[in-house]
Amino acid sequence: MSLPGVLVVSTQPWSFAARLARALGAAGFLVHGACPAGSLLARSAAPSAWHRLRHWRLAEDLAAALRQARPDLVVPCDDRSAGLLAELHAQPDLAPLIRASLGDPAAYPVLGSKSAQVALAAELGLPVPASFPVASRAELDSALAAAPPPRVLKSDGTWGGAGVAVIRRAEDAGAAWDRIMRRPGLAEAGKLALRERSLRPVMEHRRWRPTVPDLQAFVPGRAANRAVVCHEGRVLAGLSVEVLEMNYPNGPASVVRVIDRPDMARTAEAMAERLGLTGFVGFDFVIEEGGQALMIEMNPRATPICHLAARDGGVGLASALMAAAGVRPEEPALPATGEEIALFPGEWSRDPESPWLRRVRHDVPWEDPPLLRAYLADAAWIERYERMRGRVRRALHR
Known part of the structure; x- marks a missing residue:
């Protein structure tokens, strides 16, 4: 029996697409990547093949990648990728694959609109601002x-x-x-x-x-996220975290704590069922002090915590996606409730001297040396670029 194929799609300069590709490979998928040249996904060891996306013709290149790779499932890792897939559903030969990857096409307009997401959650009686x-x-x-x-x-x-x-x-x-x-x-x-x-x-x-x-x-409280894997409206597995540090105000999380919040799970399940979702989906919440978790938006794609697994090994949410590919999945090996994790490269780039990097698990991609080398090379370039900008600014103000 051949391995089920998955195409991981990324248009942004984020590292977590490569981390998720690695997790999907560990779960048993044959992984291809579709991304721009020079991206971290393209320079990772995780995909067995790479399909180039050019920024000036993303839709055309993604359609070509889908036809060439012929995967069983597609996993978008950013909003642009998810939107492109929804648009490509209009092409008859690609429609079955995209429906199998994202779920009910009737939901696609809601997936691309934060206001429609919150309005639907309110209609379902879920806690939202x-x-x-x-x-x-x-x-x-x-x-x-x-x-x-x-x-x-x-x-x-x-x-x-x-x-x-x-x-x-x-x-x-x-x-x-x-x-x-x-x-x-x-x-x-x-x-x-x-x-x-x-x-x-x-x-x-x-x-x-x-x-x-x-x-x-405005809801005062603590930011939190839940990542789930769905199949035709049913949540197969999920992981919830509370945000302890952010890269910058209102930005992505850089340090998280794994939590058990039934109210967050119920919201994710209700939205997934109503919309008939398939694949990875992320939900952003604010937890009121001493109160409930309010959903503030939904991300119809993989998010930066989707690759996380138990400290002692195993495969996390990626294993649950096997059910959507028609293969019996293994039980996901997820981080334990209460575990605190510094996400790489977020916390390291926020503060290389952060005490979190020494106190808690630092999720460095040691298992993917090409990805780690690529990120460090990019970080070195950015440091040189910022020094050069500083010299130019000082010269202009003399």
Whole structure:
């Protein structure tokens, strides 16, 4: 019997796609990767084959990769990848594969809209912050007058906290609105492209379109995430964590603690069932002090904790995905409740001297030396780039 095939898709410069590819291989999949040249997934030892995605023709290259690799399942690792797959469902020869990978096509519009996700959760009676769209600055000011800050302004089509602004005072509304609605500057995109050595930021600048943001109630509490694996609306396995450190305010987690929260599990199960989801899905929560966990958004893709497994080995959530490929899965070997984990490279890049790196498990990819070498090489380039920028700024201000 041949191994079931999976195509891991990544358009972003994130390392966790390679980590998940490694976990999927350990679970028994034949793993291919689809990503831009120079990405960490392409330089990892995890995929047995690599399909190049060019930033200026992502949809065409991804369609070609799907036809060439002919996988049983596709795993998107960022919102752009998930959106491209949803668009490619319109192509008849690819539709069965994409449905088998993402679930019911009727759910795809909801998967791409944070406001629709929160509205659906509220309709299901799940705990969520009050949220509604604001189509103009005047509507924002009116809403803040009716319900004073703090409030949270959020836009679709962003990730890593880039489309989130916390409005703590009414006089901050203008700056928050401008930041959320402003097209990223071409010069800014060019600097980031040089830093990444990639055309991705420039192409993201070209693709940028304004969206109608949501104004959400601010919920004081602790950030938390739940990653699940689903098959046709049924959650097969899941992992919940509380965020102890972030890379930056409202950004991705860099240190987490594994938790057992039945309310988070119930929310994930209800959303997965209603939408008929298949594959990896992530849910972001805020846990109120001494209270319930409120879902603030859903990510229709793999997230940075999906590869985590027990400290003593075994395979985590990736093993549960075998059921979606028609193979009997092994029981996932997940980290123990209460275990604290420093995520690599997040916590190391946030603070190389962080005490977390010595106190808790540091999730370094020792099992994938090419990936580790590639990340360290990129980090060295970024350090040289920042030194060069510093010298240029000092020279200009003399």
